[in-house]
Every structure is written in structure tokens, then in C-alpha cells.
Amino acid sequence: MVSEVNGRRWAYLKRKGFDRGAVLLAATGLILIGSRYGSAYIQDLGLNLGADLLGVLAVLYAIRPFLNRAEARRESVLERFDHKDFITRADDAQRRIEILDSWMALLQGGYQRPFLTSLREALERNVEIRMLLLDPDARAAEQRSDDLLRRTNVVENIMGNLSSLHDFRQGLPENMRHNLDIRVYSTLPPVQMYRADDHMVVSFYPVNMTSSNATQYQTSPQSQLGTFVGSKFEELWDAHSTRSLGQYREIVIKVSPDEAEQLYRTQFVTVERSIYISGHRIAQDHVEHGVAGLPVRVEQSSAKGEIEAANSYLFHTVSPASERYLIVRDLFRAKYGHNRHEVLLQLVEA
Structure with a gap:
């Protein structure tokens, strides 16, 4: 139920909506102009922030009619995300489950076992499950950490989620895996979404607070808000920069x-945008002449398997005595949960 404070806040926002929208639109224009003429870093940052602000504008205008209706139907607004309720709804799902988030608290602590159990039972019923989580390698993950004042380790949480989902998927029979599709996206979306059949819960990405602790809006996929959020999900799902698990x-x-x-x-x-690989097998195959300086080609493809780019590199061996080796080794441990990377190779642009 919406608190009195929240009610006053939304009333104020509705009165000031046009002014706020104009300011945001102007700021977005300035950022996008700056991103065109600035350095490479400023260009990336500007485009990311500009896209975020455009998303915020779209969300504000898409959600306004919903908020008006919600004032008369307050059971559609919750103070925070109800993890147990969504697990129950996943238990009852018959057609589809879709999740769009940075990472899921449902895969942590006491929620993980019942949630994974509900997913497995849903897959046994041939329910289609699609999940989109933020790519921990993307700059947007660092941006979200900044939003949370570095009090939450966003990258570590995402990596933990993806590791749990990989292990879960590997434990499924082959005939059940085709209905479980997990992808990572590289830009911050305007909303968080949890859907089980015709039940949808939507929230935002507030500063200083995780989205699951923010106000939640219960709606249906057919509503104006649900249609908007569903379209954003599909855009991210098919984006060129989105990768499969x-x-x-x-x-x-x-x-x-x-x-x-x-x-x-x-x-x-x-x-820092440099790629490091586990090179034990490669080093063994080229022990006679060594791997340093070997020409390498990497093809980057979308989640649909379409080739987006092909880049040429040379191998550079990372010394086990270097500080960089320790940093990379620790990242391998965080991502894969083991320490079998005696040979680490850096891909250096040719």
C-alpha cells in the first residue's frame, strides 16, 4: 500500500511533470551532443547516460496513467518487492516467466533453493523462461555501483547469480534446457520487471537503494505500463550487444x-576492456615455439549467433609475479569459482 508520503510525492511529481520533463529533455540533448564531440570515454559515458535519461522520460509518461488508476486501486502498488509471492506465482506459471533485473536477490540466501525448485518444476511443465541480467563486464555495472554509493558489490552479485544459473542449467536434463534462456545486457534499463504469465511487477532503479526495496507496481502485460516494459524487454533481448550465458x-x-x-x-x-583467457591448453599445444606473439582472431557475435565484428590480437603472457596476474586470477575465481588458471594470456590488439 502506498504511504502518505509516497502519495504526496506523486502528487507533486504530477504537478511538476512538465517542468521536470523539459529539464530532462534538455539535459539529454546536451549530453548526447557532448558525446558526439568528446573523447572516446566521454562518448561512451554520454551515450549511456543519454540513453538512460531518454528511458526515464519514456517511463515517466508511460507510468502516469497507471499511477492515476493506482490511486483508486492501491492494492496494485507495493512498498517493496515480495520475493515469496513471486516464487509462488512462478510455482503456478503455465506459459512463461520473464525477468529483467541487474541481479536477483531470489538467487541469494534463503530464497535460492525454493526459487530454483519453482523454476525446475515450471520447466517440467514446458514453461518458457527468459532472464536478462546486467553484464558484469559492462560499464553500466560500475555505474549502478556508483548509484548505490558503492555499498553494494554489483559486479560480485551479478557474477554469483550467473554462476548459480549456469550450475542450475547444467544440472537439467537436455530436453528441459531449451526452454531456459539466460542473457546479459550491457546498458542500464529504465525498469526492473518480473513476470509470471499475466502477472507483472515493475519497479525503477532509484539512487541509494536497490530496486527490490523501491516501490513496486503490479500490473498486467496488456496494460499501457506492461506493454511499454514488455517492449523494452524485447529490445534488450535482441540488442546486438546482448550476450547469451x-x-x-x-x-x-x-x-x-x-x-x-x-x-x-x-x-x-x-x-579495463582488456581480455584475459585461461591459456593452459593453448600453451600446451604450442610448447615448442611458445605462445607469445601468436596471431589470434576473435569473432564477436550476438546472442542470436550473428557475427558483429572480428578483431585481430596477439598473445601476451601475464607473469605470475605481476600484480596484474593476481587481479586477473581473482576475477577468474569470482567468475568461475575455482583456481585452475596457471597460464593467463592477454589479448593485445595487433
């Missing part, structure tokens, strides 16, 4: 020591 966990390396090209699928991490 498999692509997040493994990279395909094509090594060309001579005319014969060798293909490797290996684990990797990203540090």
Missing part, C-alpha cells in the same frame, strides 16, 4: 601459427 562464460579463439587455423573455446575475464 554461454558467450558470457566462454570465448572462441582462433589461433593461426601458420596456415592451419586452430579453434579454442576457453574461459575469460575482462579488465
Whole structure:
């Protein structure tokens, strides 16, 4: 139920909506103009922030009619996300479950076991499950950490979620895996969404607070708000920068020591936009001449398997005595949960 304070806040926002919208629109225009002429870092940051502000504008105008109706139907507004209620609704789902979030508290603490149990039972009923979580390698993950004043380790939470989902998926029979699709996206969305059939819960990404602790709006996929949020989900799902869970966990390396090209699928991490791979097998295959300086090609593809780009690199061996080795090794541990990366190779642009 919406508190009296929340009621006054929304009344104020409705009165001031046009002025706030004009200010946000002007700020967005300035940021996008700056992103066109600034440095590479400023361009990336500007485009990301500009897209976020455009999303906020769209959400404000999409949700306003819903808020008006919610004032007369207050049971549609909750003070925070009800994890147990969503698990129950997942238990009852017959067609689809869809989740859009940075990371899920449902995969942590006491919620994890009943949630995964409900997902497995849903898959047994041939329910289609699609999940979108924030890519921990994306700058947007650092941006969200800043929003939370660095009090929450966003990257670690996402990595933990993705590791749990990988283990869960690996434990499923082959005939059940095709209905479970997990992807990671690279830009902050305007909303959080949890859907089970025709029940949808939507929230925002407030500053200084996780979205699950913010006000939640219960609606249906057919409502104006539900239609808007559903379209954002589909846009992110099909975005070129969105990766599958498999692509997040493994990279395909094509090594060309001579005319014969060798293909490797290996684990990797990203540090400051540099790619580091687990190179034990590659080093063994090239022990005679070594791996340093070997030409490498990496094809970047979308979650749908479409080739987006092909980049050329050279191998650089990371010294176990270096500080960088320790940083990369710890990231491998966080991402994969083990320490079997004696040989770490950096991909250096050719």
C-alpha cells in the first residue's frame, strides 16, 4: 500500500511533470551532443547516460496513467518487492516467466533453493523462461555501483547469480534446457520487471537503494505500463550487444601459427576492456615455439549467433609475479569459482 508520503510525492511529481520533463529533455540533448564531440570515454559515458535519461522520460509518461488508476486501486502498488509471492506465482506459471533485473536477490540466501525448485518444476511443465541480467563486464555495472554509493558489490552479485544459473542449467536434463534462456545486457534499463504469465511487477532503479526495496507496481502485460516494459524487454533481448550465458562464460579463439587455423573455446575475464583467457591448453599445444606473439582472431557475435565484428590480437603472457596476474586470477575465481588458471594470456590488439 502506498504511504502518505509516497502519495504526496506523486502528487507533486504530477504537478511538476512538465517542468521536470523539459529539464530532462534538455539535459539529454546536451549530453548526447557532448558525446558526439568528446573523447572516446566521454562518448561512451554520454551515450549511456543519454540513453538512460531518454528511458526515464519514456517511463515517466508511460507510468502516469497507471499511477492515476493506482490511486483508486492501491492494492496494485507495493512498498517493496515480495520475493515469496513471486516464487509462488512462478510455482503456478503455465506459459512463461520473464525477468529483467541487474541481479536477483531470489538467487541469494534463503530464497535460492525454493526459487530454483519453482523454476525446475515450471520447466517440467514446458514453461518458457527468459532472464536478462546486467553484464558484469559492462560499464553500466560500475555505474549502478556508483548509484548505490558503492555499498553494494554489483559486479560480485551479478557474477554469483550467473554462476548459480549456469550450475542450475547444467544440472537439467537436455530436453528441459531449451526452454531456459539466460542473457546479459550491457546498458542500464529504465525498469526492473518480473513476470509470471499475466502477472507483472515493475519497479525503477532509484539512487541509494536497490530496486527490490523501491516501490513496486503490479500490473498486467496488456496494460499501457506492461506493454511499454514488455517492449523494452524485447529490445534488450535482441540488442546486438546482448550476450547469451554461454558467450558470457566462454570465448572462441582462433589461433593461426601458420596456415592451419586452430579453434579454442576457453574461459575469460575482462579488465579495463582488456581480455584475459585461461591459456593452459593453448600453451600446451604450442610448447615448442611458445605462445607469445601468436596471431589470434576473435569473432564477436550476438546472442542470436550473428557475427558483429572480428578483431585481430596477439598473445601476451601475464607473469605470475605481476600484480596484474593476481587481479586477473581473482576475477577468474569470482567468475568461475575455482583456481585452475596457471597460464593467463592477454589479448593485445595487433
